[in-house]
Amino acid sequence: MKKQSNWSILFKGILLENPVFVLILGTCPTLATSTSVIGALGMGLAAAAVLICSNVIISLLRKVIPDEVRIPCYIVVIAGFVTLVEMFMHAFLPDMYDMLGVYLALITVNCIILGRAEMFAGKNTVGKSALDGIGMGIGFTLALLAMATIREVLGSGTFAGIPVPFLYDNPISVMKEAPGGMMVYGILIAVVNKLTNGKLIKKKSFGCEGCPSAGICSKGTCENTAKEEG
Amino acid sequence: MKKYIKSVVALTAICAVVAILLAAANSITKPIIDKNEAAAANEALLVVMPNGGDFTTVDLSAYELPASVNEVYAASNGGHVMKLTVNGFNPGMVIMCGVGADGTVTGATCLSSGETLGHEKVYGDKTVGATVDTVDSIDTVAGATKTTAAYKSAVKDALNAAIILGGGSVELRTEAEILADNLAAALPAADGFTSVFMIDTIEGVDSVYSANNGTGYVVCVGDSFVATDANGKVISEGASTEEKAAATSAVATLLSWELTAIDLSTYADMPSAITAAYSTSSGNYVFDVKASGYGISGDKYTASGEYIYIKVSVTADGKIITCETVSQKESDGFGSACADASFYTQFNGKTAETYKDIDAIAGATITTNGYTTAISRVFEAVNILKGEA
Numbered sequence: 001m002k003k004q005s006n007w008s009i010l011f012k013g014i015l016l017e018n019p020v021f022v023l024i025l026g027t028c029p030t031l032a033t034s035t036s037v038i039g040a041l042g043m044g045l046a047a048a049a050v051l052i053c054s055n056v057i058i059s060l061l062r063k064v065i066p067d068e069v070r071i072p073c074y075i076v077v078i079a080g081f082v083t084l085v086e087m088f089m090h091a092f093l094p095d096m097y098d099m100l101g102v103y104l105a106l107i108t109v110n111c112i113i114l115g116r117a118e119m120f121a122g123k124n125t126v127g128k129s130a131l132d133g134i135g136m137g138i139g140f141t142l143a144l145l146a147m148a149t150i151r152e153v154l155g156s157g158t159f160a161g162i163p164v165p166f167l168y169d170n171p172i173s174v175m176k177e178a179p180g181g182m183m184v185y186g187i188l189i190a191v192v193n194k195l196t197n198g199k200l201i202k203k204k205s206f207g208c209e210g211c212p213s214a215g216i217c218s219k220g221t222c223e224n225t226a227k228e229e230g
Numbered sequence: 231m232k233k234y235i236k237s238v239v240a241l242t243a244i245c246a247v248v249a250i251l252l253a254a255a256n257s258i259t260k261p262i263i264d265k266n267e268a269a270a271a272n273e274a275l276l277v278v279m280p281n282g283g284d285f286t287t288v289d290l291s292a293y294e295l296p297a298s299v300n301e302v303y304a305a306s307n308g309g310h311v312m313k314l315t316v317n318g319f320n321p322g323m324v325i326m327c328g329v330g331a332d333g334t335v336t337g338a339t340c341l342s343s344g345e346t347l348g349h350e351k352v353y354g355d356k357t358v359g360a361t362v363d364t365v366d367s368i369d370t371v372a373g374a375t376k377t378t379a380a381y382k383s384a385v386k387d388a389l390n391a392a393i394i395l396g397g398g399s400v401e402l403r404t405e406a407e408i409l410a411d412n413l414a415a416a417l418p419a420a421d422g423f424t425s426v427f428m429i430d431t432i433e434g435v436d437s438v439y440s441a442n443n444g445t446g447y448v449v450c451v452g453d454s455f456v457a458t459d460a461n462g463k464v465i466s467e468g469a470s471t472e473e474k475a476a477a478t479s480a481v482a483t484l485l486s487w488e489l490t491a492i493d494l495s496t497y498a499d500m501p502s503a504i505t506a507a508y509s510t511s512s513g514n515y516v517f518d519v520k521a522s523g524y525g526i527s528g529d530k531y532t533a534s535g536e537y538i539y540i541k542v543s544v545t546a547d548g549k550i551i552t553c554e555t556v557s558q559k560e561s562d563g564f565g566s567a568c569a570d571a572s573f574y575t576q577f578n579g580k581t582a583e584t585y586k587d588i589d590a591i592a593g594a595t596i597t598t599n600g601y602t603t604a605i606s607r608v609f610e611a612v613n614i615l616k617g618e619a
Contacts, residue, residue: 061244069237073244080248084255091259094266 009128013135019112020143021192026112029103030144031181037160040148041141042096046089046104048137050081051113055121055133057081062122074117079108112140143188150184151175275303275311278337278354279328283307293394296387302395307331310395312388318343318380323350325384327357329392335360338385349374353381362389362400375452405572416455416466419445428552429510429543432483434476447484449477461485489516497614501607505539507615514551515612516543521604523568523597526559533596535559538568540601542577542608546616550585553577553605565597582609 004012019025026047033043057077058065065073086104090097097104107113116136121129153159155175157168174180275285282305290302301313308331315324323343328336338354349371356368365386370378390400413423420441428437436450446459451473457465462481464474489508492515494500500507506518518541525535536559543551555569567573568591576588585605590598 065240065244066233066237068233069241073241076241076244076248080252083252087252087255087259087263091262091266094263094270 004128006128006131009131010135013132013137013139014142015139015192016196017136018139018143018192019115019136020140020147021189023112023115024189025115026110026140027185029106029110030147031178031185033100033103034144034147034181034184035151035155035176036099037145037148037152038096039099040144042089042093043100043103044137044141044144046085046100047107047110047113048133048141049085050078050107050110051116051137051140052130052133053081054078054113055116055129056126058117058121059124059126059129065122070122071114071118074114074122075108078113078117082108112136146188147181147184150188151180155180274326274341275305275328277339278326279305279307279309279311279330280336281307282309282311282328282336285311288395293391295391295394298384298387299391302391304395309336310392312391313341314384314387316380316384316387318350318377319374323377323380323384325350325354325381325388327354327385327388329388333361333389333392333396335365335385335389338381338388340381343377349377350381353378357382357385360385360389362386362393365389370453372452379453412455413439413448416448417441417446417457419443420448423448425554426484427516427541427543427554428484429487429489429516430483430512430514431551432476432480434472435480438480438484447477447481449480451476451480487511492615499614501610503604503607504611507611509615510543513546514543515546515615516541517608517611518556519604519608521600523558523560523600524565524594526561531561531565533600538597538601538604540574540604542605544608544612546612548581548609548612550577550580550605550608560594560597565591565594567591567594568597568601577605580605582606585609 013019015022017023020027020030029043029047033039054074054077058074061073061077082105085107086097089100089104116132120132124132149159153164153167154172155177157164157166157171172180175184272285276282284306285303288302288304288310290299295302296314298314298316299312300315303311305311305328309329311326311328313324313326315322317323320343324341325338326341327338330336335357338357340350340354343350353371357365360368365382368382368385370382393400410423414420417423420443422442423439424442426438426440426447432438434451436452438450439448441447444460446457446465447462449456449458451469454469454473455466456469456473456477458477458481459465462478462485464477466474466477469477488511490510492507492509494504494507503519503521504517505520508516510516518539520537520539522533523535523538524531524533525537527535538558538560539556540553541556542553545551553574555574558566558569560566560568573589573591577585580587586602588602
């Protein structure tokens with residue numbers, strides 16, 4: 001694997017490998033909790049906290065966890081952190097807890113977290129994994145905030161609950177609904193593509209280790225990548 | 231083998247550590263969560279009883295309370311908070327009402343409703359300080375009489391419930407008894423009333439009752455009962471100018487109603503359930519309809535027993551004005567409920583698209599189905615008479 005500097009690990013999650021707009025992970029919570037800025041911020045920070053903690057712990061345990069049971073082990077660690085976040089949020093931020101509802105518990109199966117555990121934390125040092133968690137967490141939070149800002153301002157005519165003149169009286173309700181979420185999502189992906197001039201992460205830079213089937217694949221090289229390159 | 235043991239040990243160890251951490255976190259957060267939830271529940275109750283202190287849930291099985299009372303909380307100051315559900319303009323208006331130890335309303339708030347105008351959000355303030363004797367004199371809000379009258383009835387139920395919970399007794403009257411009392415109070419000269427079958431809608435008027443001895447009419451305008459003589463001259467003195475005008479024009483309108491019988495034999499496709507049809511001077515139709523329910527036949531009830539006879543008035547564009555059960559011989563206590571106004575008035579205002587959207591009679595599916603099928607024939611008949619079928 002190419003040696004990455006600490007800075008590049010930290011910052012790649014924000015734009016170049018943004019989990020939401022480039023890796024297209026975590027679509028479900030992104031669409032579901034991006035109707036309000038406050039909810040999106042809460043969801044982003046909760047997921048980031050779980051991501052950082054689980055990345056650190058999984059990286060620490062990477063030499064202890066046998067390869068065959070690594071996914072169940074990752075899930076237990078992630079679920080543990082999610083439950084911790086859930087308990088503390090229920091106790092100290094009950095309004096946020098009610099707002100996020102079931103999506104808080106569903107952070108457990110958020111593919112960004114499992115994806116980073118499998119793709120990064122399971123193979124890198126604790127420090128780098130923590131930086132990766134921080135970068136991806138910030139990237140996820142910023143992506144959610146960007147989506148939520150557009151959807152809340154246009155869909156409800158408010159920003160973080162503060163009325164926006166004109167739009168407050170003329171909200172575009174579809175933006176709050178699933179179709180509006182999909183539209184904003186698609187447009188933002190296009191914008192990120194444009195901003196990075198299409199120099200986004202390529203399939204080959206994922207490599208075989210980035211492939212979801214890597215664990216059960218017996219081939220030495222990826223056929224798809226080979227074909228494309230050939 | 232060693233590989234398997236290692237996997238099992240690693241996974242078990244991780245699970246154990248996570249479980250211990252979660253148990254520790256739970257011991258910290260659980261008391262806070264419980265305290266928050268109790269405070270939130272108490273807060274909702276304190277809105278309607280600011281000096282209530284702590285509340286405990288009352289077991290209602292030992293009391294016979296008004297049907298609208300769903301939950302009761304006893305306050306440490308001796309008062310009670312009731313959660314009630316009543317039907318306003320739309321069904322399912324949930325009201326929380328606090329009644330102090332001295333039997334006065336300490337506050338009332340609407341928790342949820344399907345009302346249209348929002349009066350239910352502020353009307354509770356008007357009821358503060360009311361007692362069971364004064365609650366009837368609280369004004370309803372013009373233009374939202376159904377909502378506010380329902381609100382008032384909920385507050386009255388709460389006051390009655392408080393008396394019962396305090397060991398007292400109140401006479402719980404049925405809606406029919408209350409109606410009969412209101413009618414008799416409006417027109418004392420009458421000896422009983424018959425509901426006038428409305429073949430057309432009259433602006434501002436819910437229903438009209440005629441005195442059985444011909445002494446006059448009582449017109450229900452909002453929640454007021456306005457009495458008139460047989461010619462439509464208003465007798466009730468307390469009525470407002472608008473109510474008097476509405477009652478006069480209502481009686482004039484219904485005295486002008488004329489029905490022209492339609493010869494059904496000229497319509498080959500007319501459903502057999504339609505036994506008679508009339509057209510009105512305003513272009514509406516009135517039908518006599520028979521429905522197959524679960525009626526008596528000899529000495530037992532069967533699906534092929536006696537019919538239910540229904541009278542329905544409907545506009546030319548297929549909207550039911552009034553639906554009334556004329557007679558029925560359905561099984562007592564079950565299908566016989568089709569003669570209750572609470573059942574048949576559900577069809578008022580319904581169309582061919584919405585007539586199935588009613589609450590069925592509990593335990594009488596065949597009667598309900600037979601009744602709604604008969605109603606569907608009315609819509610077919612309207613189309614046939616208009617030559618569209």
